Amino acid sequence: MSKQNLQEIDTNEYPHLNRGLEGIVAFSTSKSSIDGQKGELIYSGYNIDTLAENATFEEVCFLLWNDRLPDKSELNHLKERLIAERNVPEPVLNYIKNTNKEAEPMAVLRTATSMLADFPPEKSNDQISDFQNQAIALTAQMPIIVAAFDRARNGKSIVPPLDHGSTAFNFLYMLNGDEPGEQAEKVMDLCLILHAEHGMNASTFTARTICSTESDIYSAIAGAIGALKGPLHGGANTAVMNMLLNLERKGKDADPVQFTLDKLEKKEKIMGFGHRVYKTFDPRAFHLRKMSKALSEETGYQTLNKWSESILKTMKDEKNIDPNVDFFSATVYYSIGIKPDLYTCIFSMSRVSGWTAHFLEQAANNRLIRPRALYTGEKNLEWVPVDQR
């Protein structure tokens, strides 16, 4: 029998072949809702605009893990616990110090997160509360891993974590060795809020799939980091910055409009644009665009911001495609002095709150995730001994 192509296959057995699972609803969730037509994003009841204006990242973590906002004492308790978990075991730090300095930060984050499984918080008799404690520990530890690797690869000493301050404040302090100003902390905190949760994206789906086999939370988060790393998902923010920096290297010849037109002509993608669900402006991009403009005026990166706006206009005019969360987050991070290859790590440091919230939700009401595949190969071939092939 010859190799089958899709047209020849009896699709009665597999009536719903859907490449990329587009439009498939595989879970119910109370964690977030996206309306791709309206450009609306809600985390556990609260519109992203409301959270961006009022919340802190720690409040968003509590919200995602508990489906409600904390009262003052609950919030203080969570903050204390996140501070208490700000330590990475010596063997993990040794790995971070000794690994290849040229390694991709996302690869180091994935490996170090996986190693944390060997050093979990003290276990109880209750699996769900163990998962909750592990979610807090992971959220506290991932920024430490990212900052420590960046210091180590640059031959600098690792800065010990602070016993006070927000996640955003401590991360910038450990990265730079200096306490950040109020504005830098605010920018980082807002970025953490905006990236925390986003429905059934590829990395969250990965985390839930791993959870569904009754595996552990560290495996799920390491898997999710691996999924986020790709440029079609979280890796796009680094790709956006590299694109702008490549343009900058052209000096006087830099022409963002022509650059965009050339890429489109060649049927290449412009990173930071397009989305499977949003068919309009990504609501997170509104906040990041505003921030990028304000920061560029303060830091002198107006040209990068101007080019971003030119690319945006060209994409809208030529393809009617809007930017996603990754487009303006690139220039925002750049403006506060963060290296481009760390951007997806920052995405992970935030999204771990959403991943773990989904892990807890899946674990509380689990069913093995096990879809089917449409077989396009041959069947019942005759066996040919190896020396006759």
Ligand code: CMC
């Ligand atoms: N640049 C140019 N054309 C694009 C782009 C883009 N960034 N995105 C989509 N298109 C075009 C695509 O070429 C296709 O055109 P045509 O119908 O003429 O062939 C059409 O739009 C549909 O695109 P698709 O790739 O089939 O859509 P999808 O739903 O499979 O892909 C996507 C969504 C995010 C993978 C895609 O838009 C993309 O590759 N964007 C660039 C990478 C990126 O920014 N990723 C971050 C996603 S948001 C953050 C996150 O969740 O991590």
